Amino acid sequence: xxxxxxxxxxxxxxxxxxxxxxxxxxxxxxxxxxxxxxxxxxxxxxxxxxxxxxxxxxxxxxxxxxxxxxxxxxxxxxxxxxxxxxxxxxxxxxxxxxxxxxxxxxxxxxxxxxxxxxxxxxxxxxxxxxxxxxxxxxxxxxxxxxxxxxxxxxxxxxxxxxxxxxxxxxxxxxxxxxxxxxxxxxxxxxxxxxxxxxxxxxxxxxxxxxxxxxxxxxxxxxxxxxxxxxxxxxxxxxxxxxxxxxxxxxxxxxxxxxxxxxxxxxxxxxxxxx
Amino acid sequence: xxxxxxxxxxxxxxxxxxxxxxxxxxxxxxxxxxxxxxxxxxxxxxxxxxxxxxxxxxxxxxxxxxxxxxxxxxxxxxxxxxxxxxxxxxxxxxxxxxxxxxxxxxxxxxxxxxxxxxxxxxxxxxxxxxxx
Numbered sequence: 001x002x003x004x005x006x007x008x009x010x011x012x013x014x015x016x017x018x019x020x021x022x023x024x025x026x027x028x029x030x031x032x033x034x035x036x037x038x039x040x041x042x043x044x045x046x047x048x049x050x051x052x053x054x055x056x057x058x059x060x061x062x063x064x065x066x067x068x069x070x071x072x073x074x075x076x077x078x079x080x081x082x083x084x085x086x087x088x089x090x091x092x093x094x095x096x097x098x099x100x101x102x103x104x105x106x107x108x109x110x111x112x113x114x115x116x117x118x119x120x121x122x123x124x125x126x127x128x129x130x131x132x133x134x135x136x137x138x139x140x141x142x143x144x145x146x147x148x149x150x151x152x153x154x155x156x157x158x159x160x161x162x163x164x165x166x167x168x169x170x171x172x173x174x175x176x177x178x179x180x181x182x183x184x185x186x187x188x189x190x191x192x193x194x195x196x197x198x199x200x201x202x203x204x205x206x207x208x209x210x211x212x213x214x215x216x217x218x219x220x221x222x223x224x225x226x227x228x229x230x231x232x233x234x235x236x237x238x239x240x241x242x243x244x245x246x247x248x249x250x251x252x253x254x255x256x257x258x259x260x261x262x263x264x265x266x267x268x269x270x271x272x273x274x
Numbered sequence: 275x276x277x278x279x280x281x282x283x284x285x286x287x288x289x290x291x292x293x294x295x296x297x298x299x300x301x302x303x304x305x306x307x308x309x310x311x312x313x314x315x316x317x318x319x320x321x322x323x324x325x326x327x328x329x330x331x332x333x334x335x336x337x338x339x340x341x342x343x344x345x346x347x348x349x350x351x352x353x354x355x356x357x358x359x360x361x362x363x364x365x366x367x368x369x370x371x372x373x374x375x376x377x378x379x380x381x382x383x384x385x386x387x388x389x390x391x392x393x394x395x396x397x398x399x400x401x402x403x404x405x406x
Contacts, residue, residue, distance in 0.1 A: 026359065047358060054354045057347025058369055064340035065371025072370075073352045076362035080355050093359050 006118060010038035013114050018042070021106055023098030025078070032059070032087045033247060034185060036266065045226040049265050051091060055082070083107050088115065180209065181270045187243065188263050189250035195234070199223070200250040201269065203237035209271045220272040223249075229259045232272060304384055304403070305329060311399055316391035318374060321345045324383045332389065341376070344369060345387035348378045368396060379403075 014027045018040055028039035028048050034056075039048050055071070062068040071082040076096065081103070083090045090111050094103050182205065189200060199221065209218045224230040233255055238244055249269055256262060301324065308320045312331060319332030321342060332338055352367040366379035370392065377396045378387040381403065388399055 050358055051355060054351040054358075055347075058344055058351060061340045061343045061347070062369075062371060064337050064344065064374075065369065065376065066373030068369060068371055070370045071348075071367065073355055073367045074365040075352070075356040076365060078359065078361040080359065080361070093361070096361075 007038045009118055010114075011040065013111075014038060014040040017106055017110065021098075021102060023094050023103060024092050024106070025095060026093040027091065029088055029090050031089070034266075035183060035247065037088065045266065049226075053264055055089075081107060083111070085112050085115065180212065181268050183266050184247055184249040184269050186256065186261055186263055186265050186267055187248040187250045188256075189252055194252055196252045196254040198234040198236055198252070199255065199269075200236050200238045200243075201248075202244055204245070206235070206237055213271070213273055216273060218271045218273075222270050222272055223251075223255070223259060224268040224270075225259050225261050226266065226268075227260065229261070231255065231258055235271075300382060301327070301384060304381060304386065307403055308386070308388070311388060311402060314390075314394065314399070316394035317399070318389045318391065320389065321385075321387045323385050341387070341389060344376060345378055345385070348376065348387070349380060349385050352378070366400060 010029060014029070017027060018024050026040060026043040026047075028043050028051075029037040030048065030052055031037055034052050036045060036048050036052075039045065058071065059068060068082075068084050070084060071080075073080040078096050079094050079098070081092045081094065083092075090107060092103065092107055182201075184201065201221070206218050210216065219234060220232055221235040222230060222232050238248075238250060243250065249267060251261075259267070261267060301322075304322060308322060308331075311317055312320060318334065319330065319341070321330040321332075322328065323330075330338065330342070332341060348367045348369055352364040356362060356364040364380070366377060369376045369378075373392065374389055375392055375394070375396065376387055376389050377400060378385070379400070380386070386403060388396075388403075390396065390399070
């Protein structure tokens with residue numbers, strides 16, 4: 001089970017939880033580093049990103065409280081509940097008249113059980129996940145093709161990206177893997193000598209891509225926002241060591257404007273292989 | 275006409291100090307209540323701030339900055355998420371840590387955060403402050 005299928009399993013769980021408890025309007029899961037793990041079908045990713053941004057200040061200083069276990073926001077028409085477990089933040093939005101005990105049973109009992117179960121079935125995604133929004137080489141098609149037959153029928157979790165569907169029978173084993181997609185956080189980059197058509201990402205990611213694509217040098221990447229805007233730009237490794245390993249993509253303002261995106265938002269980045 | 279204008283000016287001149295006195299009274303009432311609450315077993319301190327002043331009393335002064343950031347961020351988050359999910363008026367936010375929990379809410383213009391041990395009944399504190 002690679003991390004995308006893992007996310008798919010969790011997404012399905014969230015949708016089922018909502019079927020079970022219609023009082024839950026929205027639910028999603030994110031990690032400590034801000035990476036979105038899964039969200040229900042009612043919640044756009046942009047909304048999730050805004051929620052994560054809103055919690056930034058609290059989570060950054062959470063150590064002063066001994067680390068966050070939960071956050072509850074009450075409003076006149078509903079409630080937002082955040083439950084933290086094993087580095088995952090499970091967010092639920094409920095109506096004001098929702099049965100608190102029932103919702104709590106689901107968020108604090110059922111969900112951790114599902115999480116543990118999924119982890120037990122395949123611990124790899126959970127171990128890879130933590131604090132590392134870095135590429136996951138194990139999620140490529142050659143490995144997926146090597147998986148047992150019973151795992152193959154599982155559908156691709158992102159139906160809007162038909163190019164990524166698994167086609168084990170039609171693809172020869174020696175073809176290059178599908179371009180790997182990374183979700184990175186946009187960070188500003190500025191200065192007089194900064195080229196306006198180049199983004200910077202972790203050198204480690206570039207090296208992993210290079211290794212994956214048989215030594216081909218990755219000079220360009222395709223950026224795609226969750227709103228569907230995309231562009232192709234040059235890529236170079238991050239220079240400043242303090243930004244390394246943080247799962248960010250440094251992007252000049254001009255590209256941010258083209259993509260209608262801003263600092264702190266998530267973006268999909270994949271290498272261009274020609 | 276001249277006479278009417280004078281009357282209006284007089285009313286304006288009168289209402290401003292009354293409002294100021296009322297605000298001061300509210301802040302004083304909240305502060306008095308917070309001082310009482312601070313003596314409850316397990317309560318570790320509070321932060322009270324509005325547009326013109328701020329007062330805080332924490333048992334561990336080394337955590338003042340961290341607590342102030344958490345307090346401010348949580349109240350902002352509460353308002354932002356209420357708007358984002360169309361949940362109406364933000365009422366309060368509770369952040370539960372492994373050691374300490376914080377209860378924050380807005381009372382008129384005053385933003386209040388109370389910090390307490392995990393086992394303290396935060397509902398009781400909320401009721402006491404909301405009763406003002």
